[in-house]
Amino acid sequence: MNEALKELLDVLDLEQIELDIFRGRSPDEHIQRVFGGQVAAQALVAAGRTVQDDRRVHSLHAYFIRPGDPAIPIVYNVERVRDGRSFTTRRVVAIQHGKAIFTMSASFHIEEPGLEHQAAVMPQAAAPEDIAPFHERVREAAGAAGQESPWREWLARQRPLDARYATPVPLEALHDPSLSRPTTNVWFRYEAELPDDPLLHVVLAAYASDFTLVDTVLLAHGQAWGTPNVAGASLDHAMWFHRPFRVDDWMLYAQESPWSGTARGLARGEMFTRSGELAVSVVQEALIRVSQL
Template sequence: MNEALKELLDLLDLEQIELDIFRGRSPEERIQRVFGGQVAAQALVAAGRTVPDDRHVHSLHAYFIRPGDPAIPIVYNVERVRDGRSFATRRVVAIQHGKAIFTMSASFHVPEEGWAHQAAAMPTVPDPETLPTFQDKLYDLVGDEPGWKDWLSRPRPVDARYASPLTFEASRNPELISAETNVWFRYDAELPDDPLLHVVLAAYASDFTLVDTILLAHGLSWGTSNVMGASLDHAMWFHRPFRSDDWLLYAQESPWSGGARGLARGQMFTSSGDLVVSVVQEAMIREIKSQNPR
């Protein structure tokens, strides 16, 4: 287990400071705002800590309200909205500087038998082991260009293998522009069997590339295009048990963008083709003209 994954697991081990009140921190690195996947994952941990072990999260609906400040802890207040015989509902508010930066509703369900079908088919893409890591793929594009070496050499908690062009590639080659992205990912270490942990880690990874899928549709790229973006809301549905330390294919598409907003959808499949997670996110996408408040 590399240091980045150890650090992430430590970030997800929230401190309980009162009944239904938890505190989380951010990585000690120079970033302007807290990564949205981190806030969603920590909020889900907080909600899960208040639910009986026989109930598993099946959906969450969240709004990113303000940028998170990485320099101070985040307080997560959990409201026990309902505890029914088979479902439990929780509402979480993440607070910094006395203001809400994020809200989430999550629903938990006792496992039951029922009719089952899967109409979604996993896209046909190369096996992850045949693809370069994200760092190697990007290094082949940028080489030793100034500013990239230190960033690419940093350890990461998630091993991501792109079966689609990077936004950086499409910004240089318009023929690669597409509204679809396919990325394999896994946490490259043997993790505990806790089902909530694997769901939380999928929630963390789910926010990495959805906005990129919107950018890819326009040939835009972070750092090389005059663009700023941020997640606005995020919804996830967890269909069946899975492991985040096994390869998952994150198949994403952007069906629409306009009015400084864009929509992206994603589906996570196991390597055997089982659909385990569905995701939808709306994001803000703006051309940088001035210091425009959100």
């Protein structure tokens, strides 16, 4: 287990300070605001700690309201909206400086039989073992694109998860515009033998879901984060969890951007197990502003 993953697991271990009130911290961060995937993951931990063990997360819907400050704790207030026979609903508000920075509704469902089908097909992609890790690809691409420290170092630093692009990395498209496309396929896994706790695997999938999704919008236009003319932030995020999965096994995150305009971009993704089973569906809209240099 690398140090970044150890720190992430520690960050996700929230402190309970009162009934249905939790406090979380952020890793030391000097380049950007609090990572959206971290806030979503922590909010899901807070919600899950108020739910019966026989219920599993099946969906979440979230809004990013204000940028998070990594220098101070985040307080998560959980509202017990519903405790039904089959479904449980929780609403979570993340607060900093006395204001909401994030809201999320999450729904939990007991396991029960039903109609089953899968129309989604996992894209063809090179095996993750045959692809260079993200940090190696981005370090080389940042150098070719002329990106200097501290952004180059931040983009290429160690991450909690091992991500491997089976398609171009956005920074590569800056150097070669012919690589621009509105689709991205990324293998990812957490390099550790994780506990069998289903909530933990869902929480870590939520964290990973925000790592590369909006990149797909930028890749369609030959743009990338870390360049001085690109600024943006996640606006909202939705996920549906279809079946059990493990994030310490390789999963393919197939992503596409069907539209962008009016300073916003839409991206959607599907997470497949290595055997091709659809495990998670994701949709996100982001604010993206690109200025002329």
